[in-house]
Amino acid sequence: MRVGLFVPCYVDAFHPEVGQATLELLERFGLDVDYPFDQTCCGQPMTNTGCHEESRATEELFVKNFSEYDYIVAPSGSCVNQVRRNFTALEQTEEVTAVRAKTFELVEFLHDILKVDAFPWAEFPHKVALHNNCNALRGLSIASMSELRNERFSKPKDLLGKVRGLEFVDIARPDECCGFGGTFSVFEEGISSRMGQDKARDQARSGADYVTSSDSSCLMHQEGCARRLQLGQKYIHISQILNGSRA
């Protein structure tokens, strides 16, 4: 199985450790993982702003970089949601639809494709609050949603539940958006920051030592808000915990 690793632009720039943990974690399962050098971004900043035409060349580049792989895996639900559901600016050739269908968010790849049943190397003796990115939650359905009357499930919880010592804590509004929202975070910074600060306070009240998520973008925003408020919880990407980071 050949896997193409997509490292989203903000992970590349701000959280290289998330890309490294994702790469190493996938390699632990004996996968042949490539990192195509010419990759950039999924086009979300433009699409998100309504500028689909401006996103097209970036989407084409993504397809060009990744079409040869059996699976494309990214440690970001929002980028994967962009590829799978919003990659519509470019002509829908067979190659394009194939790339869209085989692009997976890390958690769903581990859970649904590899069907991982153990992370023997992983131990995380801390209280952890889970944050689901809205695109991963309501776009990719990585967990059941509080608004719907469906059977409860959570793929990230299933995976984290296999980590020794990890204890979940609940926050009051688990499915509430943290206000990152891509370009929303800079164009509507007032509301965005307020939402992030409310989220960070909720996490602090839960007694969490750590907040984890399969999306670095939300974490980057929340961490910035928590630090501004001088709250104590730390933020760590799910790939790092699953790869054996202890703190």
Added chain:
Amino acid sequence: MSAATPQAPAGKSPEGAPEHLTHAAGASVTMPPRGPEEQPRGPVIRPGRPVDQSGAAKRFMAAPQHLAMHDQRLWDLRQKRDRQMHGIEEWEELRQLASDIKMHTLTHLDHYLEEFERNALANGVKVHWAKDAGEHNSIVVDIMRSRGAKRLIKSKSMLTEECGFREYAAERGVEVIETDLGERIQQLDDEAPSHVVVPSVHKLRTDVAAVFARTLGTDPDNADANYLAEQQRETTRPLILSADAGMTGCNFAVAETGSVVVCTNEGNADLSANTTGLHIVSMGIEKLIPKLENLAVFVRLLSRSALGSPITQYTSHFRGPRKGGEMHIVLVDNGRTDRLGMEQFWTSLKCIRCGACMNTCPVFRRSGGLSYGATYAGPIGLIIDPTFNRHKYSTLPFASTMNGSCTNVCPVKINIHEQIAGWRKVLSENHEIPAFKKNMMKAAGAILSSPRLYRASLPLADSALRHLPRFIIYNRMNTWTRGREMPHTPRETFHQWYKRERGKDGKKGKGSNPSAKTGGDAS
């Protein structure tokens, strides 16, 4: 207690105005201490300029008592809605059914409108057709004038807000008295409703006390809900009893019976319809449902979605005029036919105005309904308002993180957040987004489609990263740090790490025993 509690006993007096305050005020929530904090107002509307939603939202957020109360009240409604949902095993099937019934009706609207008109006429109702707001307003005022009527009591109707009816009527010497308590508060304050179900939800009790002190002469220092409601009732009731025409909106119009159904918690639709001999119904043409049996589906969903109560206290059916009286129905288009023709956006006509999308929307809860500067606020407003005026409301579809919670709570399954994204595209293609934004996206598109430019835009490995990369933030002002800290700066990008550790072909060190060290120090 009333609608705020799932098992609330019904049967209290319909005039029990305090009940309304109770549900609007979310009585189970501890209110912040009353204080002198002034109520934030909506945006100033400048002719020819898009609404400054984000500026108005900032003012709302700068009023901590209002912000905390508003967020908590509406979140409380959302939680009550969730509890009601869990009590109905077939909830998701009901939503689908409601959505399908609306789809069927809207795609056969001509047929059902004619059937409705036929049956309403047979019931002795006079039916009027209004192609826009202006026609609606003049039809209503003409009906009143021809009968010498001067004072109109009305129950809550978003359509009349949409038509600007109150101002129109006032200019023509028709006095309008709102009978919904929240709506009456807004009328006395000369302010638009901020929410389709709880119109004065953005006001603290102290705000209401100030409004009543100014307009009704109540004690400005008494913000007791019962006192305020009682005072309002005492002053408004004589006006209601001496009115000579009554108006209601319409929640559902049943084609097979020619009847209209109005759902209220205060019984004020009955008051408005039955106090005078003249009952005028204003309804949008999208309110139709084919059969009476379809009504059950919607009635089960409406109040559960809106307020988290199983049903509104009153579900009033109006079929024909009272003995010796008259009943008129004004069927209003006002852009609905055009909307029906919009391939991406026509399903917004399914909306039953429950407000659940507003209650769940994290942006709405923190910005207040007035900030949208439009009749319809919140998520549903973002996708309806631009159909009325694309330029004026061009900013609204950007007042969303597109998190999708609105779509999930919608009882008729409108894909609200996808339509928000759809509107952004339409606005961008029609030059209705600010030039700086468009240029920024053009630049970002050029950089992100070129590996070379993209790499060049990133900070060098040995330089401290002082600003977000230009593709994330391209404007001169770094807005990120107003409410947040910058992310910590890594020593190198992932790309650089990979190149160093694995070599350009990725073979170097590949498959080597990974260590937990790159699990990294958490921040």
